[in-house]
Amino acid sequence: MSTVEPTTVLVKTDTIQPPLKKTKFNNNATKKPQHKNKKMKKTIDPFSLIGTYQQAQDKDIEQLLSSNNLTKENVSNDSDFIRKLLKTQQKEELAKYHRLVENVEILEITSQGEGLGLIESPFENRLKQIVIVPFTLKGDVVNVHIHTTHELVVHADLVDIVKESPIRDNSLINCKYFGICQGCNYQHTEYKNQMALKKQTIVSAYKYFAPSLFDELKEKSKFSEVVESPRKYKYRTKITPHANIAKSVKKEALEKLQNNEPITNIPNLGFEKSNKHFWRAEHKNDLELQTKNKFGSILDVESCSISTDLVNNGLKVSKQKLINDFPTFKNNQYNVFIREKTTTSSPTLKDIEDNLVIPKAEDSSKPAFEEWSEDSFRSCTSNQRQTIQEVVCGKKFDFVANEFFQINTSILPLVIEHVLTNSKIENTSQKERYLVDAYCGSGFIGIACSDKMDKVLGVEVSERAAQSAAENAKLNNIENCKFIAGDAEKIFKEVDIPAELTTVIMDPSRKGSNQGFLDQLSEYAPAKVIYISCNVNTQARDMEYFVKETKNGGLYEIDHVTGFDFFPQTHHVESVIVLTKK
Numbered sequence: 163m164s165t166v167e168p169t170t171v172l173v174k175t176d177t178i179q180p181p182l183k184k185t186k187f188n189n190n191a192t193k194k195p196q197h198k199n200k201k202m203k204k205t206i207d208p209f210s211l212i213g214t215y216q217q218a219q220d221k222d223i224e225q226l227l228s229s230n231n232l233t234k235e236n237v238s239n240d241s242d243f244i245r246k247l248l249k250t251q252q253k254e255e256l257a258k259y260h261r262l263v264e265n266v267e268i269l270e271i272t273s274q275g276e277g278l279g280l281i282e283s284p285f286e287n288r289l290k291q292i293v294i295v296p297f298t299l300k301g302d303v304v305n306v307h308i309h310t311t312h313e314l315v316v317h318a319d320l321v322d323i324v325k326e327s328p329i330r331d332n333s334l335i336n337c338k339y340f341g342i343c344q345g346c347n348y349q350h351t352e353y354k355n356q357m358a359l360k361k362q363t364i365v366s367a368y369k370y371f372a373p374s375l376f377d378e379l380k381e382k383s384k385f386s387e388v389v390e391s392p393r394k395y396k397y398r399t400k401i402t403p404h405a406n407i408a409k410s411v412k413k414e415a416l417e418k419l420q421n422n423e424p425i426t427n428i429p430n431l432g433f434e435k436s437n438k439h440f441w442r443a444e445h446k447n448d449l450e451l452q453t454k455n456k457f458g459s460i461l462d463v464e465s466c467s468i469s470t471d472l473v474n475n476g477l478k479v480s481k482q483k484l485i486n487d488f489p490t491f492k493n494n495q496y497n498v499f500i501r502e503k504t505t506t507s508s509p510t511l512k513d514i515e516d517n518l519v520i521p522k523a524e525d526s527s528k529p530a531f532e533e534w535s536e537d538s539f540r541s542c543t544s545n546q547r548q549t550i551q552e553v554v555c556g557k558k559f560d561f562v563a564n565e566f567f568q569i570n571t572s573i574l575p576l577v578i579e580h581v582l583t584n585s586k587i588e589n590t591s592q593k594e595r596y597l598v599d600a601y602c603g604s605g606f607i608g609i610a611c612s613d614k615m616d617k618v619l620g621v622e623v624s625e626r627a628a629q630s631a632a633e634n635a636k637l638n639n640i641e642n643c644k645f646i647a648g649d650a651e652k653i654f655k656e657v658d659i660p661a662e663l664t665t666v667i668m669d670p671s672r673k674g675s676n677q678g679f680l681d682q683l684s685e686y687a688p689a690k691v692i693y694i695s696c697n698v699n700t701q702a703r704d705m706e707y708f709v710k711e712t713k714n715g716g717l718y719e720i721d722h723v724t725g726f727d728f729f730p731q732t733h734h735v736e737s738v739i740v741l742t743k744k
């Protein structure tokens with residue numbers, strides 16, 4: 163759920179680049195850039211999570227300009243000048259630019275769920291600034307306070323809503339912290355509107371990053387409706403809140419401890435703030451909340467509405483631990499990890515006292531389609547290295563807590579159903595089906611589909627996760643799955659199953675796949691390709707390359723692109739594209 167800290171983003175992305183070709187020269191190209199000289203402007207890797215989102219935002223902005231008959235020449239910001247004012251602490255001068263602007267109409271929503279508006283530039287007459295405002299919707303008219311200036315855009319806090327968008331309904335807001343917290347973008351609109359916004363994100367990604375596929379996809383209505391999550395709230399089974407502990411606060415607390423006085427100034431534990439003004443009526447009247455959140459970048463959150471009850475109980479325990487430990491804590495950063503798990507081992511008395519265990523019968527959040535044994539129950543852990551279990555689609559999955567596993571398990575059976583339906587190959591018997599599970603993690607997709615397959619081959623770069631995948635096959639008494647550790651491309655050396663009866667599933671991380679994998683996939687030419695992605699921008703880029711640039715890519719027809727709402731209330735969307743060899 164990490165998003166961009168606006169002041170640190172500076173990226174030039176005038177042209178879309180193809181998926182990265184791995185060579186000995188650029189093996190590190192997807193790693194975070196190193197900033198040896200702090201004075202240097204940070205540049206952002208365009209293939210990173212932030213980089214691809216930034217590219218999408220740049221395209222959203224181009225779109226906004228062109229639909230208002232404007233170009234970048236009509237925009238005037240002087241970010242270097244503003245940086246100098248910031249550096250020399252010229253607050254009065256800065257206030258002329260980082261200013262309150264009233265009655266800003268929100269014209270569009272970016273792929274990151276933020277509003278875009280056009281305002282007059284304070285730098286040059288008749289020129290414009292593009293303003294990005296969180297927690298707004300198309301059609302809102304708002305007052306905003308600009309706090310950051312970049313070359314092309316300015317970022318602002320939402321201060322007040324003057325006129326509400328037709329799709330805004332603040333009465334739907336479910337969380338005390340919505341409007342300040344970085345975690346959610348869309349609690350203020352009906353769920354069906356969230357689905358429409360997420361579909362738009364997918365459509366825009368293909369328009370921006372797969373321009374030569376886009377017209378046909380649109381014309382042939384290949385963009386399907388986004389599949390809803392069974393759980394709209396209380397779905398997150400993992401959170402990673404943190405606290406910044408200022409030295410002065412620690413010192414004050416230690417003194418109070420020594421004098422046997424109660425500690426009153428406790429660091430906030432929670433998530434990054436996304437808006438520093440209090441625009442919700444509830445917040446305007448809540449002086450306690452305002453005081454607690456006047457300074458610092460972390461919002462104190464005692465409960466998160468999109469996380470499960472157990473995870474929230476874990477958060478309470480972590481807060482208590484912070485209160486007990488922070489005066490003597492060595493670091494200034496306190497990072498917490500909380501993850502739900504299924505367990506059959508006896509809970510400790512402490513876990514029961516802390517409400518960190520929910521017996522099967524009392525678990526109201528358990529979806530009906532999960533199969534649990536009588537003696538299992540849900541619990542949670544703060545130990546990232548612990549091997550934990552999830553039970554999904556009737557199968558058990560053991561994995562190390564900090565390795566990848568989806569955090570909204572309620573929607574996973576729907577994804578598996580989609581994969582099984584779309585991996586059917588015409589004119590073949592039911593059992594003559596093979597699956598390659600590339601980027602397989604701890605084997606979730608391959609194992610969940612294995613009953614319907616003759617054979618499953620999986621590949622995963624993390625040795626620990628690949629080992630978990632092999633162990634999970636054994637745990638579920640499955641004999642037709644084989645998992646190997648290594649770069650995804652390695653699977654094409656191992657593959658011993660007929661391409662014309664095989665579906666290749668690929669589910670890479672946010673940075674997407676690379677030319678090496680896509681070239682070999684094309685060479686292998688399976689009957690079906692199903693590409694699942696939590697970053698539709700890199701998915702679209704990879705698909706453009708696969709279909710248009712690889713040897714056999716032109717033989718494939720795109721059946722459909724379908725969003726799955728893995729992350730309700732946020733702007734994130736999982737995108738699944740299905741291709742069939744003609």
Ligand SMILES: C[S@@+](CC[C@H](N)C(=O)[O-])C[C@H]1O[C@@H](n2cnc3c(N)ncnc32)[C@H](O)[C@@H]1O
Nearest residue numbers: 566601602603606622623624649650669670671
């Ligand atoms: C989004 S996760 C998907 C995991 C799995 N499909 C699931 O649903 O649980 C992406 C996985 O790709 C793995 N990965 C990243 N780069 C890889 C590469 N070059 N080759 C193989 N696996 C890779 C990551 O370690 C991670 O487990």
